[in-house]
Amino acid sequence: MTETILKSSKRSGTLDLLRFIAVLYVYFAHYADSFNYIYQIVPANLKYNPVIKYGDTALLIFFSVSGYVVTMTSIKKDLRVFFITRLSRIYPLFWVSCIVAFLLPRLVSEHTYLSQSSFKTFLVNLTMMPSVFKYEMINPIYHTLLAELIFYAFIGLIIAFRLWNRILIIIAALLVYCLSYGLSLEKSVQVFIIPYVAGMLFYLIRIKYDKPWKLYTLLGITYICLLNIGRILAHDVDLFFDKPGLVNPWIMCVVITFIYFLFHLISINKLNIKSTVVTEVLGQIAYPFYLFHIYFFYVYWYFSDKIQPDLLLIGLLFLIMIVAWILHVTVEIPFSQLLAKGLTYLADILSKIKRHFLSSFKTLKKKALNRKQQTAYLAKSLEDYTILNVKPDRPEKWEDGMRTDGGKGSYEWWYFDTHLEDGSKVVIVFYTKAMTEVNKSLKAYATLNIDYADGTRFERYLPSEDFSASKEQCDVTIGKCYFKGDLKTYQIHLEDHDFSFDVEFSNEEESWRPETGHLNFGDKGFHLSWFVAVPKGRSTVSYRIPGKTVNVKGTCYHDHNWGNKSLHKLVNHWYWSRSEFGPYTIIMFHIIPAKAFGHNPINMVYVSKDGIKIADHAEYLKVYRSYPVIAETGNKPISNDVLFTYEEGDLKLDLHLSRTRDIMQTYLIYEKFKRELIKTATGFNGAYFRITGNSILQVYDKELVKERFENSNSIWELMYFGNPI
Known part of the structure; x- marks a missing residue:
């Protein structure tokens, strides 16, 4: 600290x-x-x-x-x-x-x-x-x-x-x-x-x-x-x-x-x-x-x-x-x-003394109030906006700057993906630390994943003790790598001894967050925050890897997450999807909180047409999932079909995701011995799945399908922290 x-x-x-x-x-x-x-x-x-x-x-x-x-x-x-x-x-x-x-x-x-x-x-x-x-x-x-x-x-x-x-x-x-x-x-x-x-x-x-x-x-x-x-x-x-x-x-x-x-x-x-x-x-x-x-x-x-x-x-x-x-x-x-x-x-001593003298009072207060089970919810009251110092429907560039101090009790990452014209998909993430190491000190690293149309992959893990980040806007440096931008234009640079990778991308839509972007878990101040800096953008990618030099364009997405509590303590699992269909951009986020917060789903949605947001009211979103199959990694249940339906006034649409294969299945703790030790001690056995398959968007005029789009190359993810439910 x-x-x-x-x-x-x-x-x-x-x-x-x-x-x-x-x-x-x-x-x-x-x-x-x-x-x-x-x-x-x-x-x-x-x-x-x-x-x-x-x-x-x-x-x-x-x-x-x-x-x-x-x-x-x-x-x-x-x-x-x-x-x-x-x-x-x-x-x-x-x-x-x-x-x-x-x-x-x-x-x-x-x-x-x-x-x-x-x-x-x-x-x-x-x-x-x-x-x-x-x-x-x-x-x-x-x-x-x-x-x-x-x-x-x-x-x-x-x-x-x-x-x-x-x-x-x-x-x-x-x-x-x-x-x-x-x-x-x-x-x-x-x-x-x-x-x-x-x-x-x-x-x-x-x-x-x-x-x-x-x-x-x-x-x-x-x-x-x-x-x-x-x-x-x-x-x-x-x-x-x-x-x-x-x-x-x-x-x-x-x-x-x-x-x-x-x-x-x-x-x-x-x-x-x-x-x-x-x-x-x-x-x-x-x-x-x-x-x-x-x-x-x-x-x-x-x-x-x-x-x-x-x-x-x-x-x-x-x-x-x-x-x-x-x-x-x-x-x-x-x-x-x-x-x-x-x-x-x-300050630490005074804080401990304060907690010590208040703990008895808090315990008595909890018993007196006969508290209900804690809940998880999306912060959206006027008081929430005031406390978080954000403005309704007015995202600002500082919100894409560093939102934590990088120290113990925090995590943060900046995510970017792009679908390129050559059929490949790229995912880049800048982390302050691994999401499983929230209570540890800053240990920054960047990751690069390129998935080619032929099923091959190029990966890099780029750690460095040299880390800096601005609080005024996105400007993150990890070693020789950087990720910077101002909600309108961005640049990403990655390099190592045998490759270099550069991206320039621009935002084609307004930055967005669901309400305050702040999900509260219980009454102890735990939160998970999400800011979508670039719902849809245009990217230009240039890179050199062993045996290959590439210059290609594509569409892209960038968001930013941070929080103050280990995710497996707050979230059981989530499905996240980003899709583009003709003039439409669709982002869906379906979160199932951990058992301590009741497993009651939290849904978030963003729909735009021709670059203009037309829907983001989560109360009108419903999510249906097929009976799951069990994945080999972590024995986690995966639904092969996920249906999102949205109906608000005259707007009615549904998005159907149908899984064909997993681009990636990986444990959140990579080392097997460490993973088994933690699983035995705490029960944690988190896994991540990047899924590809067929997606269908249908837009209705009353009960009739007015527009129908299909994409056979969509990507979505399942992040599973907790035990199967």
Whole structure:
């Protein structure tokens, strides 16, 4: 779990540069302006005041970047992961900075420009919020960190109460509150709220969270508020230097407008500087630079009459950059990892304590309510949509991104199949782990199966420890293999030492999920989720395998599954079918839950005509199966004939699948010794069947067959986890 929490996402070169530019501005503001002005450390460098006096805008950059990045990295996270991630990153280096702020005035008696503080004050400062306890800050720059901590608490509340689907309403309320201050020049909380909110809105524009007019209306209001903040900052600088009119508020507003313009370019992907080693290092040293730059005033004073002022200012800048990099490598990285592990361990202990104290209460509650047998059902209430943060009939590309953390207690896979014009069929699946190893750590692999018209087969199993996946859209990498797309177009690449395989495919229909796509099993939070990203698409396949090079087109399908409980604990078996008949695309899913959930079938259906969905209401679907025969693999019962009938209003159709042979029969646990051991210990003996045969679709006009289609080469599957029923 800790490894997942600590794994860094892809860095933005643009945001890293903005961070460093902001911290650079803070450095010059302190060393060539504010502190230098008060203490006259190097008076010659006050000549930069006409430019540096606008340095307060650097804080607006800091807060806006934080609003953007924290929203980006938390919008799909749970509360535990969010707080462990954020706190483990900001506290270790901050504690080291507090130690330096406490010791430095005692070790160097003068020209540190820091006051000696009591040990109690030092301890309170370690919380990062001494002002809450009415203690002074031992380092004057810490006030911005308190603002950051409050922002984390705000995001934590959003996550805890699942309010991301109402975030625009919350932002609007915050803006109304800030507007209530009017044109007052008082430096109030709006100076902190508005830039954070602006950063959040810029990211929501980036992911097209809602209708543009809503987002840009709110963004326009934040811009107006920021212009007023420009007036406030200008007035604040005038008061600091006791020189009315020193800072031109119009210039301050121009600087803010420029910053706003840069962020807008980032949000619409017009400013996207590629991350390099240089930008990454500059971004990484920004936080340690900010925390520690103030401790070098003694050096600044000591060499003030020994080194030319400009050279001293620039030389000290590079010295602090080097120290910041050393602190990042030797302190920030290892101690952040250590704290993350400690917080994870503490969270686990607290969770166990909570479960321990609640278990008795839950047991009594269950008995008091005389609970009925748990059931399995497709989540489709308005509350379900709100909790899952999905929109009815509006699938979004993030839903095809990674939906789990890949750790223990989860599984996930991205499935693709295509029927090619040469008669072959291809199935590709990217797994975070084997579906039988849900309680194990991430162990990613990809599989490739090519079934040729002559009955021969080509297979590959491609495991790798090198795994990454985006939560914003489908972008999965396993070793040298990748699967990526945005619901409209996709690319898949597979390779090994003796073959390479490439697919490009495009969606011809709207992405779809049955209701929320979330099947709940009982009341313990167990679920199986299904998202059909590409109900029907066109594929172009190019591959090279030993003795064969192929370029061919075909039709295709892609879906995405994930869950948090071993499937054999939730599902007894299922039949799944995808078929194409003339203008029709038919997807049927017939699930029989495990015994613990009553074996009551859950049906899901998708029917489209000419690329337009015409039916997906499962309550109108009925499934009939012939008396089964027993398969050799696992002694599982298979129905040779399956009939799906759908009748809703004027629409009536039936799909008849007739099995002729099995393309694949395989156990879900491949190693025989391990399989027999698990079967003996738990009774699990799961098997998978990929079936081909004849399919007939009949569409009715009242009781008469209006259209009839037949396909002698259809494919469907039977996944059998449980004991025969």
